Each structure stands twice: as C-alpha cells, then as structure tokens.
Amino acid sequence: MSEGKPITCTAAVAYEAGKPLTVEEIVVDPPKAHEVRIKVEYTAVCHTDAYTLSGVDPEGAFPSILGHEGAGVVESVGEGVTNVKAGDHVIALYTAECKECKFCKSGKTNLCGSVRATQGKGVMPDGTSRFHNKKGEDLLHFMGCSTFSQYTVVADVSVVAIDPKAPLDKTCLLGCGVTTGYGAAVKTADVQKGDTVAIFGAGTVGLSVVQGAHVRGASKIIVVDINDQKKQWSLDFGATDFVNPSKGLKDGQTIVDKLVEMTDGGLDFTFDCTGNTDVMRSALEACHKGWGQSIIIGVAAAGKEISTRPFQLVTGRVWKGSAFGGIKGRSEMGGLVSDYMDGKLKVDEFITHRRGFTDINSAFEDLHHGDCLRTVLDLSK
Numbered sequence: 001m002s003e004g005k006p007i008t009c010t011a012a013v014a015y016e017a018g019k020p021l022t023v024e025e026i027v028v029d030p031p032k033a034h035e036v037r038i039k040v041e042y043t044a045v046c047h048t049d050a051y052t053l054s055g056v057d058p059e060g061a062f063p064s065i066l067g068h069e070g071a072g073v074v075e076s077v078g079e080g081v082t083n084v085k086a087g088d089h090v091i092a093l094y095t096a097e098c099k100e101c102k103f104c105k106s107g108k109t110n111l112c113g114s115v116r117a118t119q120g121k122g123v124m125p126d127g128t129s130r131f132h133n134k135k136g137e138d139l140l141h142f143m144g145c146s147t148f149s150q151y152t153v154v155a156d157v158s159v160v161a162i163d164p165k166a167p168l169d170k171t172c173l174l175g176c177g178v179t180t181g182y183g184a185a186v187k188t189a190d191v192q193k194g195d196t197v198a199i200f201g202a203g204t205v206g207l208s209v210v211q212g213a214h215v216r217g218a219s220k221i222i223v224v225d226i227n228d229q230k231k232q233w234s235l236d237f238g239a240t241d242f243v244n245p246s247k248g249l250k251d252g253q254t255i256v257d258k259l260v261e262m263t264d265g266g267l268d269f270t271f272d273c274t275g276n277t278d279v280m281r282s283a284l285e286a287c288h289k290g291w292g293q294s295i296i297i298g299v300a301a302a303g304k305e306i307s308t309r310p311f312q313l314v315t316g317r318v319w320k321g322s323a324f325g326g327i328k329g330r331s332e333m334g335g336l337v338s339d340y341m342d343g344k345l346k347v348d349e350f351i352t353h354r355r356g357f358t359d360i361n362s363a364f365e366d367l368h369h370g371d372c373l374r375t376v377l378d379l380s381k
C-alpha cells in the first residue's frame with residue numbers, strides 16, 4: 001500500500017518558459033488534511049498549458065507541473081476528506097467548488113474563493129508543495145490540478161467523483177475545453193430555441209459552443225474561423241454556416257457587416273473563442289441592437305485590453321465573460337458525464353490525436369497544427 005507514503009513516479013516538469021518539458025522521476029508526497037492524491041490515467045493538453053509554458057502568462061511560475069485537463073483514480077485521501085475515497089474515478093477541477101464561500105453560496109457564479117489565492121501561487125492551501133524532484137527541489141502546482149504527472153495531489157474542493165463506467169480517456173476532456181464551451185452556450189448565455197448564434201474560433205472550445213447551441217435548437221449557428229479546415233468540423237457539430245473572414249468577404253465589407261447582413265441586424269449571441277481582442281470587438285459589434293449578448297471565453301495575451309464605442313452598450317448590447325462555462329464542477333459534472341454516456345454530449349469527436357505520456361512535447365507541437373483539436377496522453381506509457 002502506498003497510502004501515507006511518498007510515491008516516486010514520472011512527471012513532465014516545466015523548468016523554464018519557452019523550453020520543452022523535462023520528463024523525469026519526481027516524488028509526490030502523501031495528501032495532507034483535505035487533500036486527495038490521484039493516479040492520473042489520462043490528460044489532454046489545452047492552450048492554457050501552452051500559454052503558460054510559452055512564458056507570456058505573467059502569472060506563470062517555474063519550475064512547475066502543468067496540466068489541467070485530466071482524469072484518474074483516487075489513490076488515497078488525507079484527513080477530513082468526505083467527498084471522494086480511494087478507488088473513485090475522478091476529474092480534477094481547476095475551478096474549485098467549496099459550497100461554503102461567498103461565491104459558492106451566491107447562486108450567481110461558478111467561481112469559488114476557497115483556494116483561489118494559493119492556487120494562483122502554485123501551492124497547496126497550506127502554502128507548500130507536494131512535488132519534489134530528485135535533487136530535493138520543490139516543484140510548483142498549476143491551476144490546482146497538475147495533471148502532467150502520474151500522481152498528483154489536489155485540494156478536496158478541486159476534485160469530483162464520476163460514474164466509474166465512463167471511460168477516463170474521454171472524460172478527461174470534460175476537465176476543461178468541452179465543458180467550457182458547452183457551458184458557455186447552455187449556462188452563461190442560456191441559448192434558447194430559435195436564437196441566432198455566431199462563434200469566433202472553432203477549436204475545442206468553439207466547437208463545444210456550437211454543440212451547446214445546437215442542443216438548444218438555435219436557428220442559425222455561424223462559425224467564423226480563418227482556417228478552412230475547421231469548416232467540416234463546424235458542420236459536423238451542428239453549425240449552419242461557416243465564414244472565413246480572410247477570404248469570404250466582399251471588398252470593403254467587414255466581418256461585422258457580413259454577420260449583420262446574414263442575420264437581419266445582428267445576432268442574439270456571439271462568442272469569442274480565439275483570445276484575440278480585435279475579434280472580441282467584432283463579436284460584440286455583430287450582436288443585435290437592444291439585446292444581443294457577446295460572451296468572451298478566449299484568454300487574451302498579457303497586457304491586452306478590449307475596446308468599443310460605449311454607444312454599442314448604450315444601445316443594448318451586453319458584454320460578458322465565462323470561465324469553465326459557468327459550470328460548478330462538483331455539483332454539475334455528474335450531469336455532463338451522464339449526458340455523455342447517454343449519447344447527448346459529444347466528447348470522443350474532439351480527440352484527434354493520442355500519444356504516450358513521455359511523448360508530451362509532441363502533443364504541444366500538435367496544438368499548433370490546424371488538424372488537431374485535442375491530443376490525449378496515456379500516463380501509463
């Protein structure tokens with residue numbers, strides 16, 4: 001039994017910004033009170049991991065263990081943990097849910113204040129790390145998850161048990177991308193039957209918004225992407241139209257003009273899934289006067305700001321944002337997993353690549369290719 005003892009295992013360590021990860025043996029301490037040690041079975045690589053590794057994230061700290069789209073099995077739990085037990089199949093949650101803080105109790109948001117400060121600093125709630133390299137140096141945690149390690153330790157508020165029948169090599173995607181986009185459509189925007197919707201950026205997040213809008217019965221689902229390879233995927237996930245703004249516009253026509261023309265005055269909902277602040281402006285301005293809402297999901301580069309003429313808001317357009325799709329991880333993940341198991345939520349379709357864990361640096365390369373939605377890594381290989 002490994003319970004109560006340190007575990008030596010393989011992890012991919014980010015020692016320095018802009019450098020590949022170092023795959024090496026590390027030591028993972030046992031979980032302290034209100035902590036959970038997870039044997040990570042599968043993890044995908046999300047753009048936020050690449051963003052932090054690139055060094056442009058001002059909050060990125062090194063050396064650290066990245067990864068936040070992962071699923072596995074609980075190995076052991078610390079004192080006082082009641083929500084999961086050894087053997088449970090779980091998904092790590094970068095948006096914690098304590099059910100007790102002001103945010104959790106507000107009924108207005110999925111943000112939770114319980115572990116926010118220490119999570120941002122890359123340490124556990126007691127201010128220390130559970131990861132050490134062979135030289136004895138501490139390695140930082142990341143987004144409260146650190147799934148790029150065969151074993152990880154997370155706070156009990158940052159993990160949810162799921163149906164053990166659900167395949168972990170698929171459900172790991174519910175840890176970020178799929179949930180973020182789908183939730184943004186069905187929760188944050190709460191798209192209704194007949195609504196018109198435009199999605200900028202057809203990666204895993206954008207296509208998940210398409211899926212959510214389709215499930216809700218949106219009458220028009222327009223995908224805007226500069227990569228034509230995204231057209232077929234968009235249609236497969238339920239889009240009704242695809243526009244490539246780098247070639248599908250008439251002389252002098254902007255993407256806003258084009259969308260307004262296609263929808264008799266603008267859209268009920270638009271979503272930015274690119275992280276580009278110019279795209280965010282277009283997304284807002286393509287909304288219908290009086291009621292159109294634009295939801296920002298993309299993470300912009302450090303220091304970037306959004307702008308528009310205030311008149312756009314005075315005349316009734318609404319700008320909002322969404323983190324993790326507005327989904328409360330511990331209360332609502334079970335519903336998403338059962339929708340997936342019932343065939344109502346597509347997840348498998350996002351997996352375009354699979355690799356062994358030690359090939360993780362190639363998975364980061366995959367992200368930059370237009371033919372990749374998600375690469376799933378098998379931590380046993």
Ligand SMILES: NC(=O)c1ccc[n+]([C@@H]2O[C@H](COP(=O)([O-])OP(=O)(O)OC[C@H]3O[C@@H](n4cnc5c(N)ncnc54)[C@H](O)[C@@H]3O)[C@@H](O)[C@H]2O)c1
Pocket residue numbers: 046047048051176177180200201202203204205206224225226227230245273274275276279296297298299300322323324325373
């Ligand atoms: N808010 C959250 O909780 C949350 C969670 C996960 C990811 N994100 C962010 O969401 C964004 C999308 O993530 P993803 O994994 O789907 O990324 P992705 O890179 O796979 O997809 C982005 C898509 O946008 C397209 N694109 C780029 N520039 C464009 C432009 N100017 N106009 C139209 N299309 C353009 C690309 O061709 C690509 O298809 C990222 O910024 C990511 O960091 C946010």
Ligand SMILES: [Zn+2]
Pocket residue numbers: 046047048049068069176177
């Ligand atoms: Zn992510």
Ligand SMILES: [Zn+2]
Pocket residue numbers: 096097098099100101102103104105111112113114
């Ligand atoms: Zn809370």
